[in-house]
Amino acid sequence: MTILYAMLILHIITGLIGVMSAFSMLIGFLRRVPKIGALKGWSLVSAISFILSWISGAYYYVLYYGGNVKPIILKSAYPWAHQIVMEAKEHVFLFIPLVSIVVSIGIFLAGEDILNDKPIKKSLAWLTAFVFILGVVISLAGVGISGAVRG
Amino acid sequence: MPALEFLALCEDKIMNRFKTISSISIGAIVAVFVVSVLVIGGEFYAPLKDWLKATFTHHWLGKSAISVMSFILFSLIARIFLKNESEDMAEKLLMALFKIAILGTLVLSVLFFYLFSIH
Numbered sequence: 001m002t003i004l005y006a007m008l009i010l011h012i013i014t015g016l017i018g019v020m021s022a023f024s025m026l027i028g029f030l031r032r033v034p035k036i037g038a039l040k041g042w043s044l045v046s047a048i049s050f051i052l053s054w055i056s057g058a059y060y061y062v063l064y065y066g067g068n069v070k071p072i073i074l075k076s077a078y079p080w081a082h083q084i085v086m087e088a089k090e091h092v093f094l095f096i097p098l099v100s101i102v103v104s105i106g107i108f109l110a111g112e113d114i115l116n117d118k119p120i121k122k123s124l125a126w127l128t129a130f131v132f133i134l135g136v137v138i139s140l141a142g143v144g145i146s147g148a149v150r151g
Numbered sequence: 152m153p154a155l156e157f158l159a160l161c162e163d164k165i166m167n168r169f170k171t172i173s174s175i176s177i178g179a180i181v182a183v184f185v186v187s188v189l190v191i192g193g194e195f196y197a198p199l200k201d202w203l204k205a206t207f208t209h210h211w212l213g214k215s216a217i218s219v220m221s222f223i224l225f226s227l228i229a230r231i232f233l234k235n236e237s238e239d240m241a242e243k244l245l246m247a248l249f250k251i252a253i254l255g256t257l258v259l260s261v262l263f264f265y266l267f268s269i270h
Contacts, residue, residue, distance in 0.1 A: 054215070062209045080267055087263040090211055091190045092256045094218050098179045099252055101222075105175055106245065109168040113238065120172075120238060123245035130252055 007059040012142065015053040018100070019135035021046035025103070026132055029114075029125035036111040043104035046131065050097040061090065073148045081148030089141040096131055096138075103127050169241040170233055176244035177233075178226030180251050185221045187255045189214050194266060 024042045028034050073082040106124045107114065114121040193200035193210060203213030 058212065058215065062212060066209075083267045083270075084263045087266075088260045091186065091214070091259050094186050094215060095183055095252050095255060098182050098218065098222050099248065102172075102175050102179045102245070102248065106172050106241075109172055110238075110241075118238065118242075120242045120245065123242045123249065126249045127245060127252075130249055134256060 004060060004064055007056045011053050011057040011060060014049045014056065015135070015139060015142075018046050018049035018053060018096070019132060019139060021049060022100070022128055022132035022135055025107075025128045026125065029121065029128060034114055034121075036107070036115060039107050039114070040104075040111070043100070043107045047097065047100040047104045050100050050131075050135075054093070054097050057093075069149055073145070076148055078148040081145050085141045085148075086145050089138050089145070092134065093138055096134060099127055099131055103131065169238050170236045171230065172241040173233055173236040173244050174229035175222075175226045176241070176248045177229040178222045178224070180244070180248050181225040182218045182222040183248070183251050183255045186214055186218045187258060189217060190259055191262060194262065 021042045025039055025046060028039045028042065070082050070086075073079060073086075103124055106120070106127075110118075110120050110124070114124065189199070189203070193203065193214075200210050203210040207213035207216055
């Protein structure tokens, strides 16, 4: 297995872990009495996973995608897979790790307020929902882009 | 009186928690805005994209680096200059980040639809 291939797999796996962690956080926020320890743990896993996905994705994207994958997609029957899907994906992804870090720090600092159902709990939950939903959309976009390469 | 000093310290620590949350929210809001401007600007003003590529070896690496730097820088600036912030302010800034992140996502998605449609 080459480093390139390993980085691509790492990008996908850590991205999915990030998304699943965000989902776990969302479920945690919806509990009547959230388990703060679990929320803190999942938030850390989520933030770190997205950062790792960012780094590994950067490696693959910069060193391989532009010169080897993008031309194939542009010549295929689905050039929009790069021009719309990949372009949007690679840029909106940049929001996710930052928002995840804010949510994680917020949970660590405002744990008691979350337990006491203060308004800040709802804000953190909404941000988690954003991370989760955007993460799912971006994951599906990645599947679509892979399909365009094969097509 | 020691009791009052202790209460003041507690209150200070509580307010600092929300000050930190407010600060990083501001940092993230600025980072989202900066990334969006760089992406839009790069698509309509080629020298910007060229500068990012020349400085960071790849335009996307440049946007990544600048987003991180913006986040850290503006979080620190906000942390230094914000007065003790309330929970209410922290909550409002978190919601502002939520709305701006959604807006940034929609704007950038529409941008690439638009660029594809005109080419």
